[in-house]
Amino acid sequence: MAAPSSDAVASGGPGRIRDADRTRAEILDTAAREFAEKGFDGARVDEIAAKTRTTKRMIYYYFTNKDQLFVEVLERAYTVIRSLEQDLDVDHLDPAEAIRQLAGLTFDHHESHPDFVRLVSIENIHRAEHIARSTALSNLANPALDVLTRILARGREAGQFRDDVDALDVHMAISAFCVFRTANRYTFNAIFDRDMLDPAFRDHHRRMVADLLVSYLTTR
Amino acid sequence: MAAPSSDAVASGGPGRIRDADRTRAEILDTAAREFAEKGFDGARVDEIAAKTRTTKRMIYYYFTNKDQLFVEVLERAYTVIRSLEQDLDVDHLDPAEAIRQLAGLTFDHHESHPDFVRLVSIENIHRAEHIARSTALSNLANPALDVLTRILARGREAGQFRDDVDALDVHMAISAFCVFRTANRYTFNAIFDRDMLDPAFRDHHRRMVADLLVSYLTTR
DNA sequence: CCCGTAATGTACGAACCAGTACGTTATTTG
């Protein structure tokens, strides 16, 4: 794909090149940043448009309204972590080590995608009304859950893991820890004067999630 | 305090009774509910006023603007859990049991104060800008931290606890778990079809936080 | 009992903002 570099394109006037896919993707990218930055109600459609090489008219052309735009932003954000989880292959590992891998994956993803975590927080303030409207998200199972279920089964069979937790409980605990560091970073820092995302704590916290879960699972 | 019940008061017309404290408190209560419900940008000052026995004018009279109103709502919300923590006396308990008590207290508070958890989420979306502006909150230490520090010291001295965690790490882990159940309830339910606040899980989860922390702390 | 001030109410304005009416140009297809 050769980058079009004529002035006519840059200025957006007549002579501009038309590329529906690029325009659509650029709107989604910009909207994701803007929603994550300001929240759903705080984000401005005009501002999103201004930060794009196209106009507000195009946002409504492709996404109908602000709510639907947010729905598609969420769908896109969830897609990333889903595909990461899909690629996870831990069936050959010791159950405890498999749990560590899974926790590490979630930790790394959330650490490197703060916008994702913020978008999820924002969606929760809105009681997941956008996810509910999304056929792509509302009934899409999490591949990590199947992985987790298998790990727990193997761990139990080997007599290593306790048997009073299910995959969703473990997933919840891992998510809670990893989400909290990013989602509650600011109030935590304001009150306790400790930035949870400071690189100095990164390795310590990464090991801590894994240790928390493994020690819990291996205790009876 | 006798409830004034004359029609003149209810109608708010001339003859109304003046009570600065009551008016102020009523505004704060209503604002807290409204902010927690709709978020900072989603909440409407007009709506808050309408749900009060006074008018919008009074909100600006007592709180200057919407931001300052939110600041004082936050201050009030934090006061509750702070005083709970202050009353916690666990120095006579076995360190592990003391951790369980502390985790249980946080669990119970967050479970019974979803609005508090939501307000904190909202404040994080806004990068704690309101807390930063609050002298009451920005440099107010958490009494639970001192309690925790003492528990950990006793546990270490008794050879029960590991020595590579500090009080803030433990507080973070407990908060993460307890906050997540409420803060991420909606997206979690939409995606996994499990309501974390369903009473059926309450006892299980309550035991789970405590077990997570105790098993982690007692592992070396 | 009267006067100053704290407390309250009404009405309004100016800015903002989601969404649209209408017009134009590029691209594709027959």
Next chain:
DNA sequence: CAAATAACGTACTGGTTCGTACATTACGGG
């Protein structure tokens, strides 16, 4: 190459929303 249509831009509007100007009333101190 012409007609259809997909892709885009400009300018505007109607309703909303924070905040305020101005008027008024209750209450406490002297």
